Amino acid sequence: MILDVVITLASLAAAAAIAWVVRGRRARNGVPAPGPRRVLFPFLGRSLSKPALQAALRLARAEGATLVPVYLAEVPRHLPLDCALPGQSAVALALLDAIEQDARRCGVPVDARIEKGRDSRHALREMMAHERYDRIVLAAETANGGDGFSPDETAWLLANAPGEIVVLRPDRVNGNGRHDARERPVVASAA
The missing domain is CATH 1.20.5 (Single alpha-helices involved in coiled-coils or other helix-helix interfaces)
Structure with missing residues (x-):
């Protein structure tokens, strides 16, 4: 006893x-303890949109939320969905590490993920099924087709994802070297 x-x-x-x-x-x-609120930051490709990442970090910090960066890995149809993807994994880990460093400097807790899918829309669907979140922040693709979500993927996400969605489009400079007033971040909420 x-x-x-x-x-x-x-x-x-x-x-x-x-x-x-x-x-x-x-x-x-x-870095504060992870809070109950979560801001998803899905991304794909080989680079990050710095403005979108900075917006996600500012929102997470202002709300005392955890940033959840999610790398969306596309798995070719001839491979099983749970197969290893060494090339994409190396890219994902490097980008996730860069996000964690930025978040640490901002004092934002991070809970990083890699989500697989047959294409980016399938990976987004899987992400929404597996993750709890309050808001999604994502980058639209650049004018030259750079890394980011296409207009079709963005429209699909706006129509299908619950919660608030913040879409940032890269700023463009018009022919006069001035910013076009129409080229500002687009914020939408899908309920």
Whole structure:
């Protein structure tokens, strides 16, 4: 009986010590504990939209939310959906690492993911099925077809995803070297 009490007290002391160390580590790193709110940041391809990432980080920080960057990996149809994709995995890990570094500098907690699908729309569908979130922030593709979501993918997401969706289109400069007033971030909410 006394041995059980001693073991229980030792376990409680160990748990308190672990909690104290973890809390101290978070405070030293300047990253708050993950909050209940989550901002999804899906992306694909080989590069990131810095403006979209910065917008996602600002929103997450303002709301005390966790940023959930999700790399969408396309799996060719002739391969099983759960197969290894070493090339895409290397790209994804490098980009996710860059996001985590930016988030750490901003004091935003991160919970990174890789989601597979047959195409980007299928991967988006899988992401929405597997993740809990309050808002999605994504980048529209650039005028030269660079990494980002196509108008069709963006329209599909707006029509099918619950919650708020923020779409950022890259800023364009008109022929006069001035920003076109119509080229501002597009914000939409799908309920």
